[in-house]
Amino acid sequence: MDEKKIIIFTGPSLSIEEASKILKADYREPIQRGDILKAMQDSPDIIGIIDGVFHQSPAVGHKEIIEAINKGITIVGGGSMGALRASELDSLGMKGIGYVYNEYSSGNIESDDDVAIVFDSATGEPFSEALVNVDYKFKEAVKSGIINDDERKELISVAKSIYYPKRTYYNIFKNSSIDEGKKEKLIDFIVELVDVKKQDAIAVLKYIKDLK
CATH class of the missing domain: 1.10.150 (DNA polymerase; domain 1)
Structure with a gap:
């Protein structure tokens, strides 16, 4: 059986170093507008979205996620930006995982401000709390x-x-x-107490690992 190609966008919720101990994947920095389209050029089977940019650059677009889903790529989200987009697109085929996703999908939280933080772009270290x-x-x-x-x-x-x-x-x-x-x-x-976004990020990786 061929190894599935997996691309994961993560950052302050779970470092690439920690994530790579859980799941072997092509890890990339927090997602922004256009990154799904770039990722599709590498023909992935699965894309996991954990962290993404909100205000410093345009956020990942709904249309590009839908385009990837329509191409047969499995898109899984949780933790931060991934949870937000999954709650908006789960009816169209994006899979949401974890506490934060459930908070969005149930309507308990609605704004991107609920998961937004600032972090060191070089190290991923958060400077604020979600x-x-x-x-x-x-x-x-x-x-x-x-x-x-x-x-x-x-x-x-x-x-x-x-x-x-x-x-x-x-x-x-x-x-x-x-x-x-x-x-x-x-x-x-x-x-x-465990950081709930980190907890969800780990759950996303474990879910994807079980898909392999």
Whole structure:
């Protein structure tokens, strides 16, 4: 049986180094407009979309994804840009994977701002925190009894008010009224929690691996 050709677009959600330990593939930087059409020139069987650019360059277009699907290429998305596009195109054949995809497809989140961050283009290191990840971690903190739901709502309201490049836990806590003792417990708690976009990125790779 011939080895399937797989192209994966990833970045800050899951580094290429980490990803390559899970799945052998042609890894590329976060996707932008035109990258699917370029990828199609290499005749892939599967394209996985995890990370993509939002505002610094034109985002990957719906039409190019649909064109690839119509050519018989399996398109799988999750984590960040992949989750957003999958929620918009799942009825047309794009496969969505993971928590973030489910949040979009259920209508719990709607904006690209929910997954947008800024990151170092050379290293992929994030400089800000995705709102979907903040929301996930604060919900888990409520379940664990560290904060109550009113405090969670206040923290999320503050997080939403911060422009995404400046959305960090430091800035969220600095502008909230949560007492210092709870803040310290909350910081210790969220540091230990997995990044939900990373978790979804791994799920995308494992799903594609099972397709082989």
